[in-house]
Amino acid sequence: MSELRVRFAPSPTGYLHVGGARTALFNWLLAKNQGGTFILRIEDTDVERSTSESVEAILEGMKWLGLEWDEGPFYQSDSFPLYKEYVQKLLDAGKAYKCYCSADELDAKRNLAMQEGRKPKYDGTCREQTSQPADRPYVVRFRAPQEGVTSFDDLIKGVITFPNEELDDLIIQRTDGTPTYNFCVVIDDATMRITTVIRGDDHVNNTPRQIQLYQALGFPVPQFAHVPMILGSDKARLSKRHGATSVIAYRDMGFLPEALINYLVRLGWSNGDDEIFSRAEMIQKFDIKNVGRSASVFNTEKLLWLNAHYIKNSDPARLAGLLLPHLSTRQVTTLAGPDLVTVVNTLKERAQTLEEMADRAVFYYNAPETYDEAALAKFDKEQLQAVFAAVIAKLSPAPVTEAAEIDLLFKEVCSENGWKMGQVGQPVRIALSGGTQAPGIGEIVATLGMEETIRRIQRAREITGAQ
């Protein structure tokens, strides 16, 4: 086991979205690849916005994706005393100070600075103040170096340098005594001995501040790897208006976790021209250095392709189990009908999602009550009657159960009557499934069973004959 320690640190203010999931995945992959440790930490220092529902949703998403963590989940809210201790240390050392400026004053100054085109940084009003009014509310600010530069060698983006004068004295403790994000991450990452911080691109600007904190606290500075954003089709940051962003929503839309994982790992990371990766392969081949530097657009089409691929190659029994919830939302009960695994086998080559598969499976259990009129209209009434009669006559006495054998019988019907397969297959397909988009005739008949097959064709024969 190596010394590598990474963490995924979501804030519980919503569900696990695909961007977060990819960050978690990269952390997990690096840990697995290096034999390191993957830690899950919930960043809930914002008491106002954090909810236990969100925590549950995040854990659910992680588990569904199979991103098992080695340690945690840890909650920052459990460590408030620890943060307080370190705030005091900084205060005692003169590396932090109390600031009595009100939020309103600060907002006003910030807005004014923006308007006048100046940088909206804290003006340092309380920085050198010596008199300390005892009874007024205050925040604690970190006394940040104002000269020189802070730079780091990002594992993905390379060397990034910030002039210290751009960085102001950030608040590390709020008026209500709770610590703020930038401070907590540093304490946690340090005390958890995190060696490599992999997180979203949107944190690069926080990194120099955090480095200064590490240094002020005397902690070793970890390595950083900032992964680029995921964008929507309009190249704007991915959000709800682009469609689903929650990983659980993808589960509910009938995606397989391995498909989403495979899609996500290829979004920003590559291994030559490879597209399909099993878990073992991605773990073995993953290298943070092969993560791209630019943002990528989330493309559902490709996800669908991968999902179809994994459906095709999945164990039908497993698929059958996963399909059940999608079937029950369609009021389908499988108990009275054909074996679901057999049904899945006829459908797995032709479905991109489990939702689609469920749609296509309905007819096996609920016999069609109406038929696709447009499709039926291509055949005249006499032809339909003749076909149905011939097929029933051919099938009824036959003791066959294999799809291939059944297809042979249909070919016989064709040759004996001088019909083409299209003239026979299509009407029967409509009789059995109600429409034209269905598995091969032999497969349907074999799955449905001869008795049910005859019953359905008989019904279609009566209805089309009566019109």
Place this chain on the structure above:
RNA sequence: GUCCCCUUCGUCUAGCCCGGCCCAGGACACCGCCCUUUCACGGCGGCGACACCGGUUCAAAUCCGGUAGGGGACGCCA
């Protein structure tokens, strides 16, 4: 406004560090053909990109400079 980052087919990307094998390769999507009893699968083929401008060099997608465009950050959110 200031700072930081990014820029190869519509999309995901390979190549870039260590210039020539790249008049740029793969995948998704799209189009066509084949297969075919429908829908799919599959097979074959096609369309399609180095943001721009300069420089260095015998040679640049690859190195250097600039421009433009995009994104991110600038919170008592994370």
